[in-house]
Amino acid sequence: MSEPIIKFDKVVKRFGSVTVLNELDFSVSPGEKVTIIGPSGSGKSTVLRILMTLESINDGVVWVDGEPLWHEERGGKLQAASEKHMHRMREKLGMVFQQFNLFPHMTVRRNLTEAPIRVLKLSKKEARERADRLLEMVGLQDQADKYPHQLSGGQQQRVGIARACAMRPRIMLFDEPTSALDPELVGEVLNVIRNLAEEHDLTMLLVTHEMQFARQISDRVCFFDRGRICEEGPPSELFSEPKEARTKEFLRAVVDPDSAKGEKQASAEG
């Protein structure tokens, strides 16, 4: 196996007196598609948020692409990273949020071109072309001049995915991308993610409750419990023959008829 592109080395995260991640060890290979499942409050979002530098860590080291994310090596020692270092590291990552977090005062196209122009220094023309290609990819080429509030939730989330892709990250983080959607809109978003997952080089980290979907697209599923990985393995094994009692209990609780329905719709539309 090649060098991991993401590596959590004994990472500790506390909120006040609550320890959310307890010496977490976790790594992901380049191009790997990993799904994180687990009960509410188990630290799934926290893992993604730490990677996106939205949340700092209390102890341990997070490595991304061979470099520490929250530290810089100075004089042979790891020290707290400067904003410049994190800015450079963030270029490797993109994130899709549960609540979309589109910029409501900008058109769809402007949502997609703002950062490429400002951060990647693309020309307006290049950024526009890139945006239009991505909108086509997510099936929204006709919506470029609309504002986010004029779109359905599913369309907004597809814009969210396109916006993250516009920065060409090597790692994509999805934090429950379909949890805020009406059931009938879940399929269209999953289809877009499924297409992305076919890109060989893209590393994907997905937190989701769509077990059926996780089974289809992931190389590996990690079951989080109380800030640690309780069990992990290929989806065929973890879903069919979970070993840990906690995993079995969790899977039994989340087997809901909705996920099967979402799937049928997804394949019907796609």
Added chain:
Amino acid sequence: MLFGIHWDTSSDLAFAASILPILLRGMVITIEATVLGFFIALVLGLVLAVLKAAPTRIVSWPALVVTEFVRDTPLLVQLFFLYYVLPEYGIVLPAFLTGALALGVQYSAYTSEVYRAGLEAVNRGQHEAARALNLTTTRTFTHIVLPQAVPRVIPALGNYLVSIMKDVPVLSVVTVLEMLNVAKIIGDRTFNYMIPLSMVGGLYLILTILASAGVRYLDLKLPKIGIPLK
């Protein structure tokens, strides 16, 4: 006679008609002081709001103290301070500028609170999305957060515009010839206070109604979600 304009005391109506141009001269000063004071309050208030939101206490504390101090002392005290104390340190400003500055400083304490509430009302997810897209803090503030905060604060800021206008007569104590001062001088000289003062009341009413309507128009015109850029 005032501003070279004579008044006609032959009848009440003639008197009112003859002093109207004089009062309007005062009204221009009132409007100018309002606009300048409001402008100072808008800019200074935003600066204070940003400083108060700063992550380090060294920056946020002085801003909080200044706001609290300004808010808890009467406008008249600040005005006297600027008018009588600053010249002792070699800073001599015309009465009008001193007055507008006092109004602006006083109201910046209020506008900074309005801005702060507006900035805090912008969803945390907006900051996070901007960060995930690697936008700089400055760019995030000026192009993501501020455009969403401004439409929310316009009604509240508009109310302060009207308040400032109604506070302009305070400037008469440092000799600014705003509308009320003009009316008082006319009264002093003609022994008729009733007509000029009533007219000032009426003119104020018109100004206030116009300003409020303007603010409401602006509020309706701006999309609630934010000011689209370009």
